[in-house]
Amino acid sequence: MDEETGEVLDAVGPRLRALRRGRGITLAELSATTGFSESTLSRLESGQRRATLELLLPLARTYDVPLDDLVGAPRTGDPRIHLKPIKRFGMVFVPLSRRPGGTQAFKMMIPAVPEPLEPTPQTHQGSEWLYVLNGTLRLVVGERDLTLAPGSAAEFDTSTPHWLGSADGGAVELLILFGLDGVRAHVR
Structure with missing residues (x-):
């Protein structure tokens, strides 16, 4: 050896x-x-x-x-990052961070649909911050029903019933930071 x-x-x-x-x-x-x-x-x-x-x-x-x-394998010199999309709930999530635990970053893509979907709010532990890149996002958080255009951001506790979908039936792309309870994203 x-x-x-x-x-x-x-x-x-x-x-x-x-x-x-x-x-x-x-x-x-x-x-x-x-x-x-x-x-x-x-x-x-x-x-x-x-x-x-x-x-x-x-x-x-x-x-x-x-x-x-x-x-601790040495890097091969290949600078490319090989992202592996995950399909869930009819959407595509691309993990952008590889560190387990703590805050996780994802690019989320909501496909275009012929007719806007009826919200089905879900809950889970954690906190979520999102930023709309393209398309128009419909965000339902608790009793609030919001429409977010590209460049808009939102942050919420995911133990509150919430749902994300297309506001107009078109495709939507967004960045999401998800953290466990007590971990929140703060952008200045």
Whole structure:
């Protein structure tokens, strides 16, 4: 094994420990989630056990991070960001941030519809900030029914019933910052 590979592998354990502790997860909780014994996880984090794909793949899934982040793989020099759209509720969400936890950034695209849809407000924990890029957004938050043009922004607690859709049947593009309870976006 060359020196560079050895250095990369030696850094995996401390990186895993810092990630686990940063998320406030105990070895017992991680063991229950991954199915690995606490002893195996402890030895992996302390460097007494070498990282293998069989160990790292479930950990990457549990932490919701790319495998490259766990091993500290060197960048390949390719500056492109490979975004993976997610389709939900008839809309397309493109994650713009990869950091699990904390505030998440998305580009959201609402497709054009022949007739404007009837709002079906939903709730979930968190706080949302949005900025309309293109199209006309209809935003229903609680009892308020708002129309936002490009360049408009809004922020609201997502535990309040809310719904987003096209105001005129045309496509809408917006940026969204979503945070968990107590995490709000502040733009000056």
